[in-house]
Amino acid sequence: MRNRQISCSFWGLVCLAVLIGIGACSSNQAVGDPAALNARGLGYFKAGKYNRAIADFTDAILHNPYLAEAYNNRGSAYIRNKQYDRGIADFTQGIQLNPDFTNAYYNRGIAYIMKKEYDRGIADFTDAILRNPYLAEAYNNRGYAYYLKKDYHQALANYTEAIWLNPHFAGAYYNCGLVYYMKGAYDQALTDAEQALRLDPNHANARSLMLLIQKRFSILNRREINYAVVTVFKPASRDKSGKAGGSY
Helix, strand or coil: CCCCCCCEECCCCCEEECCCCCCCCCHHHHCCCHHHHHHHHHHHHHCCCHHHHHHHHHHHHHHCCCCHHHHHHHHHHHHHCCCHHHHHHHHHHHHHHCCCCHHHHHHHHHHHHHCCCHHHHHHHHHHHHHHCCCCHHHHHHHHHHHHHCCCHHHHHHHHHHHHHHCCCCHHHHHHHHHHHHHCCCHHHHHHHHHHHHHHCCCCHHHHHHHHHHHHHHHHHHHHHHHHHHHHHCCCCCECCCCCECCCC
C-alpha cells in the first residue's frame, strides 16, 4: 500500500497540505501494517477524529520509525488539536528523515505562524518553495506571515505570485484585496475582493471586505460632498473694521 500524507491550510493561511489519496482500511488490515495504519489514520483525520488519527499514526511509527509521512500526518493532527509544539516536533522529525519533504516544511511553517513565530514560518515556507517552486499555497502563506509583520510590500508580492501560479486562487485574491485596503488603495482592494467572490461565491471574508470597502467609499463620497459645500459657501473674510472684505 502506498504511503499517504497530509498537507493543509487555514484562512489567511491556506490549510495543512490537503489530504492525499485516502482509502478505506479495515481494522484487521491495519494491525501491524504501518502503511495501513497511516491510511486509517488519514481516514480518521478527514472525519475530524484527531485523537484516533494520532493513535493510528503513533502505531504506524512504532512499527516503522522511519516512516516520515506518519510523522507529518501526526503533526498535522496535533495542529488541529492546537498542540503546536508537538506538531512542530513531528514535522521536524519528518524533515530529518527526509530533508526534501516539502509538506513537512509547509506544515511546520503553519505551526510557527499559529505560534506567532512569523520569521520561522517564513523560513519554512521559503524552504517549501525551494523544493516546489509551483506551490501557490506556500507563497500565499508566506505572504500572510509578512502581512502579520505589517510588511505589506512583501505580502503583496507573495500573494501576486500565488495568483500567477494559480489564477483561480480565490483566497489569494482576497488576501491581496485586504493588503490594498490596509494601504488605502480602495479601488484595487474592491477589484480583488470582487474577483475572489467570482471565483468562490461562498467566500464570506471576501464578501465582508467588499461591503467594508463600499462603506468606506460611501464615507469618502460624503466627505467630498461636504468639502465641496463648505468651499462653495465659505463666508467671506472680514477686515479689521468688521466689514466683509472685498472691493466696493
